[in-house]
Amino acid sequence: MSAVHHLSKALDSANGATAVLASAWDAFDLAGQAADAVAWETGSDELQALTAAQACTDARALLPIPQTGRPAARPAVGREATALAPYVGLMRRTGTALAGLDTGEDAESRRALQEASRLAAVAADALGAVRKP
Template sequence: MSASALLRLDTQLDSKDVAAVLAAAWDVLSMTTGLCDSITAEEDSDELQAMIAAQKCSEGRDRLPLPETGRPVTAPPPEPGPAGLIPYVRLLEHVSDSLTRLSAAETADEGTSRALSQVKDLASGAAMALAAVRGQ
């Protein structure tokens, strides 16, 4: 996966199509779970924060519906240092913002709104934990 694939996910999170946004959120959370698992043992990284981020991403992903189409998304290896995780932190923050927008929509019923709010909080928490992995 390349930076252009990350950009496509970022763009998809702004879609007016609810299914597209939920699929992108699922993909980001799934991809970031794998990324966090892979960087847990990095030297000079906070493994606890990486595990917390992975757990929150996994929990959030499990609360979303499976995407109807597409293939699993894999993260390109992050650049070294704190700046290497910034694109992933920003994607998680964008997931949180997009789910806030969906949960506030007039068409969202109370149960859906509550579930989206929970996933939004998990994505936000994952972003904070991931930002701390390399001392950002």
């Protein structure tokens, strides 16, 4: 099972808020690494790649650092135009998971989750624009 698929499944709210937050943190890490990996390749829009990477970094800063697990290894991203599609989907799934997450926390924590969800959408849009087919 690929890291993207594993994280996408782990974002299911039935796994509990702590697991979803840890998976979101790892998803932002993985998508940010993918953006970094393709930023300077010929045929990539480096501004869009850097926008995606920055959105992922900013979103991770809003989430608690996971207490267990290990980050996924740096992804090998193919050169075809559709190679970033799994990461776009992962960011969309991450945004949805965070938007629907109820951690029972205070208003400030809820705002942080909303902002992280918004940044997931920014990252998804930017990743989707890195390589035009």
